[in-house]
């Protein structure tokens with residue numbers, strides 16, 4: 001069994017990005033600028049956005065956090081998005097989800113200029129992804145693909161079961177794994193809350209991606225020997241022994257499942273760090289391609 005170490009892989013990618021920034025600086029070129037918009041004070045979102053902004057600063061990107069009140073109106077948020085679309089210093093920006101209930105997430109997503117949509121959530125980017133055309137890929141699936149690429153995990157012809165059909169993770173991951181690319185070329189089953197006999201499916205899977213946010217959901221009896229398991233779950237559970245007061249749990253019963261696997265991601269230190277570097281890779285790409293067409297992924 002080999003650990004797919006997202007932490008060390010992300011560090012390697014960060015070093016590459018750092019070099020790219022230094023190179024640009026030495027030539028007197030602009031450095032990438034990512035803006036993260038956070039509405040309200042959701043604990044998880046505060047942590048994730050904070051980590052994204054900090055990671056950008058560490059590799060020499062410019063990054064700005066725009067923290068708005070929970071009570072901001074949809075119109076005001078749309079105005080903020082428009083301002084960022086027009087700001088020539090901003091290469092890419094994200095609006096952290098979820099948004100407060102009185103704001104329509106779809107409207108906000110649609111308002112973001114696809115060329116600055118480094119989350120890859122705009123329908124233009126998602127549509128281009130399906131067609132294997134140039135686009136920004138959503139960060140979490142892109143991070144998993146990068147991890148598979150760097151560990152040279154064989155995916156062609158394999159049966160991949162993705163559990164969870166969220167717009168952010170499960171659905172795009174199912175598309176990326178099925179595309180005629182490497183990694184990719186897998187035969188994909190997308191399982192969700194209405195799926196019957198999930199265990200029958202996962203037992204046939206060479207690759208399992210679990211993205212439902214239910215701790216210890218995937219148990220050893222659901223996994224065949226030699227499977228590759230990618231765990232996207234990051235559920236916060238109270239833990240007084242931790243400084244933060246909580247610990248993060250994945251969807252996978254790691255202790256029992258890991259010995260059966262050929263490759264597995266841990267939580268924390270697996271998919272999470274890769275998500276952040278994907279966002280930074282997208283931001284660098286957004287800057288390099290300004291006024292240009294996006295290059296193919």
Ligand code: GUN
Pocket residue numbers: 094095096097098119139140168
């Ligand atoms: N909420 C959970 N994951 C994400 C993400 O990747 N991007 C944004 N904008 N919001 C999120």
